[in-house]
Amino acid sequence: xxxxxxxxxxxxxxxxxxxxxxxxxxxxxxxxxxxxxxxxxxxxxxxxxxxxxxxxxxxxxxxxxxxxxxxxxxxxxxxxxxxxxxxxxxxxxxxxxxxxxxxxxxxxxxxxxxxxxxxxxxxxxxxxxxxxxxxxxxxxxxxxxxxxxxxxxxxxxxxxxxxxxxxxxxxxxxxxxxxxxxxxxxxxxxxxxxxxxxxxxxxxxxxxxxxxxxxxxxxxxxxxxxxxxxxxxxxxxxxxxxxx
Amino acid sequence: xxxxxxxxxxxxxxxxxxxxxxxxxxxxxxxxxxxxxxxxxxxxxxxxxxxxxxxxxxxxxxxxxxxxxxxxxxxxxxxxxxxxxxxxxxxxxxxxxxxxxxxxxxxxxxxxxxxxxxxxxxxxxxxxxxxxxxxxxxxxxxxxxxxxxxxxxxxxxxxxxxxxxxxxxxxxxxxxxxxxxxxxxxxxxxxxxxxxxxxxxxxxxxxxxxxxxxxxxxxxxxxxxxxxxxxxxxxxxxxxxxxxxxxxxxxxxxxxxxxxxxxxxx
Numbered sequence: 029x030x031x032x033x034x035x036x037x038x039x040x041x042x043x044x045x046x047x048x049x050x051x052x053x054x055x056x057x058x059x060x061x062x063x064x065x066x067x068x069x070x071x072x073x074x075x076x077x078x079x080x081x082x083x084x085x086x087x088x089x090x091x092x093x094x095x096x097x098x099x100x101x102x103x104x105x106x107x108x109x110x111x112x113x114x115x116x117x118x119x120x121x122x123x124x125x126x127x128x129x130x131x132x133x134x135x136x137x138x139x140x141x142x143x144x145x146x147x148x149x150x151x152x153x154x155x156x157x158x159x160x161x162x163x164x165x166x167x168x169x170x171x172x173x174x175x176x177x178x179x180x181x182x183x184x185x186x187x188x189x190x191x192x193x194x195x196x197x198x199x200x201x202x203x204x205x206x207x208x209x210x211x212x213x214x215x216x217x218x219x220x221x222x223x224x225x226x227x228x229x230x231x232x233x234x235x236x237x238x239x240x241x242x243x244x245x246x247x248x249x250x251x252x253x254x255x256x257x258x259x260x261x262x263x264x265x266x267x268x269x270x271x272x
Numbered sequence: 273x274x275x276x277x278x279x280x281x282x283x284x285x286x287x288x289x290x291x292x293x294x295x296x297x298x299x300x301x302x303x304x305x306x307x308x309x310x311x312x313x314x315x316x317x318x319x320x321x322x323x324x325x326x327x328x329x330x331x332x333x334x335x336x337x338x339x340x341x342x343x344x345x346x347x348x349x350x351x352x353x354x355x356x357x358x359x360x361x362x363x364x365x366x367x368x369x370x371x372x373x374x375x376x377x378x379x380x381x382x383x384x385x386x387x388x389x390x391x392x393x394x395x396x397x398x399x400x401x402x403x404x405x406x407x408x409x410x411x412x413x414x415x416x417x418x419x420x421x422x423x424x425x426x427x428x429x430x431x432x433x434x435x436x437x438x439x440x441x442x443x444x445x446x447x448x449x450x451x452x453x454x455x456x457x458x459x460x461x462x463x464x465x466x467x468x469x470x471x472x473x474x475x476x477x478x479x480x481x482x483x484x485x486x487x488x489x490x491x492x493x494x495x496x497x498x499x500x501x502x503x504x505x506x507x508x509x510x511x512x513x514x515x516x517x518x519x520x521x522x523x524x525x526x527x528x529x530x531x532x533x534x535x536x537x538x
Contacts, residue, residue: 084384085392087374099402101319101444102370105395109388116385146321154317154440158387 033222034153035135035161042254043123045160046245047134049216050168051209052190053175055230055237059166060132062238063245067128073261075122079133082113098194100145107138108155115159123160126254126261135159136223140215144208145195163248165223166241170230172210176202304357307412307538315421315509316443319402328412329359330538331405331446332531333420335502336454337495338476339464340516341523345454346418348524349531353414358535361408364418368399386431393424394441401446409446414535421445422453422509426501430494431481450534451509452527453502454516458495462488 046063048056060076067074080086085106098106122129135156142152180186180202188194191201192208219225226244228237249255309328336342350360366372375392384392397420408415421442428438456464465472472487474480478494479487505511514526 085388097403098370099398100321101398101402102395105391105398106371109391109395112391113385113388116387148317148320148443151317151440151443154437154443155391157440158434158437 033161033224034139034219035157035159037161041120041123041160042126042252042258044128044248044252044258045119045123045131045162045164046128046248047131047136047162047165048168049133049136049140049165049225050170050230051172051175051212051216053178054168054170055178055234056166056168057132058234059168059228059237059241060130062234063241064130066238066242067130071262072128072258073126073264074128074130075118076130076132077114077118078131079137080107080110082110082117085110085113098189100142100147100194103145103189103194104138104142104147104152104155107142111135111138111156111159120160126258128249128258131162134162134165136165136216136219139219140212143215144192144211163252164244165225166228166244167216167220167225168228168230172206172213174231175209176206305536307414307535310538312406312409312446314443315445315447316440318446319444322402322406324410327406327409329409329414330450330535331409331415331417331448333417333422333448333451334454334527335419335422335451335511336516337456337461337498338473339461339468340454340456341464341520342418342454344520345524345527346416348520349528350416352528353416353531359411359413361404361413361415362418363400363404363415365393365420365423366396368396368403370399371396386428386433390424390428390433390438390441397421397424397442398444401444406446417448420448420451422451422502422505422511425505426498429501429504430478430497449538450531451511452514452530453506453511454523455499455502455513456516458492458499460517461495462491465491 046060048060050056057078064074064076119129119131138156139149139152143149186201186205191205193201193204195204195208197207198204216225220227226240228240230237249258252258307328307330309326311325312327334342334346346362350362353360366375371392375389375396405415405417425435425438425442429435465476472491476494477487477491478497479490481490481494483493484490502511502513506513512530514523516523518526
């Protein structure tokens with residue numbers, strides 16, 4: 029039986045939403061930043077938003093996080109709050125204004141991590157069901173060892189929640205991290221088909237990956253019926269020639 | 273037995289404001305009644321990783337607008353329940369260690385989106401549920417909550433958030449055993465607010481909704497909208513409306529009677 033997509037679009041927007049997903053160390057942030065730099069260089073109206081980055085939410089939750097004792101439900105809701113703040117403040121208004129919004133992690137991160145932490149999959153889906161389905165979602169696939177090596181290089185210690193220590197998987201933070209991340213990978217893999225992820229081999233060359241990302245981006249933009257409006261916005265930004 | 277309880281209630285209500293002359297109670301020979309364990313249930317998906325679902329205590333909620341007399345009633349009911357030998361835990365919105373203070377701060381310093389605020393409150397409820405309420409219920413406490421999810425559901429609904437979404441969001445919330453709603457006419461409420469504060473609260477007046485340029489007009493309209501939402505929720509969630517236009521003593525007798533009756537059946 030074919031699974032239904034977790035998010036749907038109830039109305040059209042002129043903007044384009046591009047998402048990268050994958051575990052820490054998969055190379056997704058490098059790629060979305062390169063995409064952002066290129067689009068800026070081309071004079072496109074672009075906005076990059078990162079997971080768990082709302083200052084307002086961070087300020088309020090940092091005290092609580094230090095105290096430990098975050099249960100999976102609370103942990104999930106704090107990330108949902110962060111997402112809602114960015115969604116209401118930036119993502120949706122900018123999409124409606126015709127921007128290209130780039131998201132370093134999106135609702136799929138919540139599905140993957142919170143389900144691994146033991147929250148009900150149906151509940152997570154309900155909490156995020158107001159979010160738009162991205163026009164493109166790139167999933168960066170890497171073997172767990174590669175990702176872990178990238179993450180641990182030059183980093184002395186893993187943080188408590190980052191290592192998934194709250195789940196009592198192992199007393200060793202590194203072992204805990206490995207188990208946690210491989211479960212997150214399993215969750216991502218299970219979403220590929222229903223969510224239409226575009227798989228990027230995170231072990232291939234950086235330029236090679238970027239080429240694939242840009243190619244997909246170009247065809248997505250061409251498919252967008254509001255493409256002319258984007259041209260106008262771009263003209264407003266600068267008067268460079270359009271080559272997309 | 274019931275007579276004794278009623279006698280005890282009369283004693284507590286009449287001695288409420290006088291000096292603590294409770295010597296009469298110690299002469300009574302009431303046998304303290306314990307509560308039978310029950311399985312907790314949820315409004316939705318629940319907390320799937322919570323394994324031990326047996327609750328020895330009970331959750332009682334009092335909802336109602338600001339200045340409806342909730343906290344006064346909770347103080348009185350707490351004293352009476354403790355006098356009857358029950359361990360009581362008081363809880364309420366924004367009282368989580370994690371973010372209780374944070375929400376107030378955020379409301380002061382930032383313009384929060386409606387969904388963001390809604391999720392913040394949900395995180396506050398979740399934190400209190402798992403770290404305070406569930407442990408207390410497991411060990412046999414009567415948890416008296418000064419507001420629960422219903423105030424949040426009502427606020428969300430009048431701000432245009434899809435009711436289904438809010439209901440699902442609180443799918444992790446456990447179902448209370450009793451929920452009372454102190455129903456006070458907005459015009460009566462207005463006088464109580466002024467007696468207490470001499471000014472109207474921004475959010476409690478729904479000023480963020482832009483209902484009216486006149487603050488009092490906005491307050492009356494907003495409270496009317498909230499009351500309507502509570503009316504709508506009565507059937508769905510089994511809320512018990514309590515006429516809050518009466519005196520403190522009258523409301524207390526009504527509430528205490530209902531609570532005592534409930535506890536005598538569990």
